[in-house]
Amino acid sequence: MSIEMRLRAARVRYGPLEALHGIDLPVPAAALTVLLGRNGSGRTTVLRALAGAVPLSAGRVLWRGADVTRLRAHDRARRGLCFVPDRGAVYPGLTVAENLGLAAPHSPAAPALVAYPELRPLLDRRAGTLSGGERRMLALSRVVLSGARVVLVDEPALGLSPPVAARTYTLLAELAGTVAVVVAEQRLPPGLRPGTLVHELRRGALAFSGQAAELTPEGTASSPGGSGSDRPR
Template identity: 40%
Template sequence: MLLEIENMSLLYGRIQALHGISLTVDEGEIVALIGANGAGKTTTMRAISGIRPIASGSIRFGGEDISKLRPDLRVRRGLCQAPEGRGVFPGMSVLENLEMGAFTRRDSAGVAADLDRVFQLFPRLLERRKQPGGTLSGGEQQMLAVGRALMSRPRLLLLDEPSMGLAPMLIQQIFAIIKEINEQGMTVLVVEQNAHQALSLAHRAYVLETGRIVKSGIGSELLHDEAVKEAYLGVA
């Protein structure tokens, strides 16, 4: 088991945002977390990354309890996130943004190889490598956010709403690349409001409602689950 979350709860002040969430991610999987706005998807990702402290429960990564570990130390252990809203450094070039993704690494040859790999996955970034990140289109910034996360060479890649604000053609491209990097051996946990895309891609998935896991299963099976179809896929 690569990631194991057990009975995780989280508070925003006096408001309980997560209620005893439990989920797992195995090596080599794509696992999706779907739900409506405000369900707690991004909060869950922030808890896993260490950005928000949990109130109770545990987060284990690679067999180690990381529940109280600082975010930067989680990155060093191979847990890296492409955040909601992309979060690129607007005044830095594309190349500098990607290099920031490798800030924990000292293997210069490996970093160079991974930079080449990112440019192969995202040829547009190679074309824009000298351009400030803040001047890229929304789709290009999403590519940059994913590429920057890959530069840390993570054991688990966390993707928070990778399709947000993108045109349908770019959404297809982003999800095709997620599938490709998974086929190359990358484990992925993706939070996504576009339930159809997420369930079509994921090996397994969890459905989150008001801070609680209410359903889980194989992605393709949840795609045809009547309750899921009605609630998240617009099928009555």
């Protein structure tokens, strides 16, 4: 299995609180990886650490074996990393068309409108006037347009109707055939392909790493013999 990115003994602090406790986490190339965990588990912090949106207090971030720990977020984006946070992922003062233009300044926006045709009649609307689901579709359009080598998405289905959420996961699964895709969710998404790698986080530590089939529908290890261990902190 080829590894695109990796956290190595990664620690992240927010003031006096440590959010990640020395995590080792691989991101396979050309595959979908799911980060599971409740709010406060550290799953969002893992995405932010990979994206360069938060600094590590210890450890390293590796990208194809190269140490990018000190590489800033916008430089990682230039190298081919697309990060879609759960909130604040669009420019509210710009129109939908302008947001799409910023996502792909040298490419047409048509692929995003094919993926999310609901945006087509909204092109002249300011993003700040959209509903939560419409803003989410606009944010996810960056994934379609970015041409990224690594895609990180925090709660892809947040605010989406079930049909649009299912369409989004189909899109991400198809994309994962060629690029590394990492999504963070509170529960195991339905319809994952066999062999999908899942990391479950609890209180800033890895509780489980393995295939999705080894987890229950609730997103917990199906037996105590999984490849990870629950480490209370």
